[in-house]
Amino acid sequence: MKPLPLYASLVVGLAILAAAPLYGDNYVVRTAAIVAMYGALATSWNFIGGFTGYPSFSTAAFFGLGAYVGALCQRSGVPMVVAWAIASVAVAAFAALLGGILLRLRGHYFAIGSIAVVELCRLIVSSWSSLTGGGDGLNLPLVQGTPEDLMRFFLMVMLVILAASLLVTILVDRSRLGFGLRCIHQNEDAAAMVGVNTTAYKVAAYTLSAVFCAAAGATYASWTGYIDPTDSFQIVLTVKVVVMALLGGAGTILGPAIGAAAFVLLEEVFWANFIDWNRAILGLVIVVLIFFLPGGLLSLRRRLMPGGAA
Amino acid sequence: MAIYLQTLVNGLMLGALYACLAVGFSLVWGVLNVINMLHGSFIILGGYLTYFAWHAYGIHPVIMLPVVAALMFALGFALQRGLINKVVSAPVLTTLTLTFGLDMILYNAMTYFFTATPRRITLDLGAISLGPITLPVDRLLGTGLALLLTLLLYAVMRGSSIGRAIVAVRMDRMAAELMGIRTDRIYAITFGIGALMAGAAGVVFATIFPITTNVTGIWLGKAFVVCVVGGLGSVPGALVGGLVLGLVESFAGHWFGPQQAMTAGFLLMLVLLLTRPTGLVGVKGYE
Numbered sequence: 114m115k116p117l118p119l120y121a122s123l124v125v126g127l128a129i130l131a132a133a134p135l136y137g138d139n140y141v142v143r144t145a146a147i148v149a150m151y152g153a154l155a156t157s158w159n160f161i162g163g164f165t166g167y168p169s170f171s172t173a174a175f176f177g178l179g180a181y182v183g184a185l186c187q188r189s190g191v192p193m194v195v196a197w198a199i200a201s202v203a204v205a206a207f208a209a210l211l212g213g214i215l216l217r218l219r220g221h222y223f224a225i226g227s228i229a230v231v232e233l234c235r236l237i238v239s240s241w242s243s244l245t246g247g248g249d250g251l252n253l254p255l256v257q258g259t260p261e262d263l264m265r266f267f268l269m270v271m272l273v274i275l276a277a278s279l280l281v282t283i284l285v286d287r288s289r290l291g292f293g294l295r296c297i298h299q300n301e302d303a304a305a306m307v308g309v310n311t312t313a314y315k316v317a318a319y320t321l322s323a324v325f326c327a328a329a330g331a332t333y334a335s336w337t338g339y340i341d342p343t344d345s346f347q348i349v350l351t352v353k354v355v356v357m358a359l360l361g362g363a364g365t366i367l368g369p370a371i372g373a374a375a376f377v378l379l380e381e382v383f384w385a386n387f388i389d390w391n392r393a394i395l396g397l398v399i400v401v402l403i404f405f406l407p408g409g410l411l412s413l414r415r416r417l418m419p420g421g422a423a
Numbered sequence: 424m425a426i427y428l429q430t431l432v433n434g435l436m437l438g439a440l441y442a443c444l445a446v447g448f449s450l451v452w453g454v455l456n457v458i459n460m461l462h463g464s465f466i467i468l469g470g471y472l473t474y475f476a477w478h479a480y481g482i483h484p485v486i487m488l489p490v491v492a493a494l495m496f497a498l499g500f501a502l503q504r505g506l507i508n509k510v511v512s513a514p515v516l517t518t519l520t521l522t523f524g525l526d527m528i529l530y531n532a533m534t535y536f537f538t539a540t541p542r543r544i545t546l547d548l549g550a551i552s553l554g555p556i557t558l559p560v561d562r563l564l565g566t567g568l569a570l571l572l573t574l575l576l577y578a579v580m581r582g583s584s585i586g587r588a589i590v591a592v593r594m595d596r597m598a599a600e601l602m603g604i605r606t607d608r609i610y611a612i613t614f615g616i617g618a619l620m621a622g623a624a625g626v627v628f629a630t631i632f633p634i635t636t637n638v639t640g641i642w643l644g645k646a647f648v649v650c651v652v653g654g655l656g657s658v659p660g661a662l663v664g665g666l667v668l669g670l671v672e673s674f675a676g677h678w679f680g681p682q683q684a685m686t687a688g689f690l691l692m693l694v695l696l697l698t699r700p701t702g703l704v705g706v707k708g709y710e
Contacts, residue, residue, distance in 0.1 A: 166514075232689055397524070404506075
C-alpha cells in the first residue's frame with residue numbers, strides 16, 4: 114500500500130474506534146475495546162506468522178503470562194500502569210529466551226511446539242497455587258470509577274496498544290528487519306546464505322509478537338478484575354487470532370487488524386442470534402475463509418480493482 | 424516395591440491406550456503432513472456412539488467396535504475427499520486452521536446433541552490380583568483391545584496392498600504417483616483410517632474414562648506428545664511413544680501428584696522436539 118492511503122486508513126480506523134463513546138452505548142464501547150484488543154493481538158502475531166511465515170500458536174501463552182505478571186505486580190502494590198509495563202518487559206524477555214530455543218524447529222514441529230508452550234503455561238500456572246492461586250484464579254484490585262468511565266478508559270488503553278503495534282509494524286516493514294523476515298519467509302536457507310542473521314531476526318520477530326500480547330493481557334486482567342488459568346491460556350484464543358490475521362491478510366500491515374475487527378463483529382452477531390451454535394458458525398467461517406478467501410480480505414481489493422495498488 | 428510394580432503396570436496399561444489413541448493421528452501427520460485437530464473430537468464421537476448404543480439398546484461395546492469403526496472411516500474418508508484434499512499441499516497454517524474449524528463444528532454439534540455431561544459405561548467386571556498388584560478387569564480388557572487394534576493396523580500396513588501404497592506415498596509422493604498410485608484416494612483412505620482408529624480408541628475409552636466434549640483437547644494433546652516422542656507415521660513409533668508417555672505420566676503422577684502428570688508429558692515432548700525431532704524410533708528424513 115502506498116504511504117498516503119495507508120496512513121489515512123490507519124487514522125480513520127483508529128478514529129472510528131476511539132469515537133465509539135460518542136455514537137454508541139456501553140455495549141458498543143466494550144465491543145470497540147475488544148476489537149482494539151484483538152487487533153493488537155493479530156497485529157502482533159503478524160510479525161512471526163505473517164512476515165516470517167512461522168506458524169506460531171503461542172499468542173495465548175504471551176497473553177496469559179502478561180495477565181498473570183500484571184496481576185501479581187498489582188496485587189503486591191505496584192501501580193496499574195507500571196504493572197502493565199513490567200508485564201510487557203518480562204514476557205518479552207521470556208519470549209526472547211523461548212524463541213532462541215523453539216525457533217530452531219520449523220513447520221509442523223514449530224507449530225506443535227508453540228501449542229505445547231500454551232498448554233505448559235496453563236498447567237504450570239494452575240499447579241503453582243501458592244503463587245498464582247491455582248485453579249481458583251486471582252482477584253485484582255478494582256479500578257475506581259463509573260462503568261462508563263472505566264469502559265472508556267480501557268478502550269483508550271487498548272487503542273494505545275493497538276496503535277503502538279501498528280506503528281512498530283510500519284517501522285519493521287520499512288526496515289532491514291522487515292526485509293530480512295520476508296527473506297526468511299521465502300527461503301530461510303537462502304536468506305542465511307546471503308548473510309541474513311536468521312536466528313537473531315526470528316527471535317526479534319518472536320519477541321515483537323509477544324510484547325503487545327503481554328500488554329493487552331495485563332490490561333485485560335485489570336479490566337475484568339479476575340483471571341484464572343483456563344481463561345487466560347486458551348488454545349481457542351490462539352487459533353482465533355491466527356484466523357483473524359488470515360482473514361484480513363497475513364503479512365500485510367493493516368490486514369490483521371481489519372481481520373480482527375471483521376471477526377469480532379461477526380462473533381458478536383453470532384453470539385447474539387445463535388447462542389447454541391456460535392462455535393460451529395465460527396468454524397464454518399474458518400472453512401469458508403480457507404477455501405474462498407485464502408489471501409484475506411485485503412486481497413479482495415486487488416481482485417475487484419485490477420491494477421490497483423496492493 | 425509393590426507400589427512401584429503397580430505404578431509400572433498402570434503406566435504400561437495406560438501406554439497401550441495412548442498408543443491406540445495416537446496411532447491414527449500419527450499416520451495422518453506422517454502421510455498427509457496434516458496436523459489433524461479433529462482427532463480429539465473423533466475419539467469422543469466414537470465414545471458417544473458406543474455409550475448411546477449401550478445405554479439405549481444394550482449393545483455391548485465390543486460388538487459396537489466394528490460398527491463405530493466403519494462409520495468413522497466413512498466420515499473421515501468423506502471429509503478428506505470433499506474438503507481437506509483440496510488444500511492438502513498448502514502450508515501447515517492452512518491445514519491446521521482448516522481442521523480446527525471443522526473441529527469447532529463437530530465439537531459444537533456434539534455439545535448440542537449430547538450435552539457436556541460426562542458419561543461412562545460401567546461394565547462391573549471386578550478386579551484380579553496378581554501377587555501384590557491389582558488389575559481392574561475392564562481396564563485390562565480395554566488395554567487388550569487397544570493393543571489388538573494397534574497390531575491389526577500394523578498388519579494391514581505391512582501386509583495389504585493398500586497399506587503398502589500408503590507407505591509408498593509417505594516415502595515419496597511423486598514416485599508413488601508415477602508408479603500408478605492414486606494419491607488422492609490414498610490420502611482419503613489414510614484419513615479414513617485415522618478417524619477409524621480414533622473412533623475405535625473412543626469405544627475402548629468409553630468403558631474406562633468419562634466421555635464428554637470437555638476432554639477432546641486433552642486427548643488431542645496426548646496424541647501430539649505420543650507422536651513427537653515416538654516418531655511420526657509408523658505404528659511402532661506410536662506404540663513406543665504411547666508406552667513411554669504412559670510410564671512417564673504414571674511415575675510423575677506417583678512422585679509429584681496427579682496434577683503434574685500432564686505437565687511431565689508436555690515437558691518430555693518439548694525436550695524431545697528440540698533434541699530428537701525424529702522421535703525415539705523415527706527414521707531421519709521421515710519427520
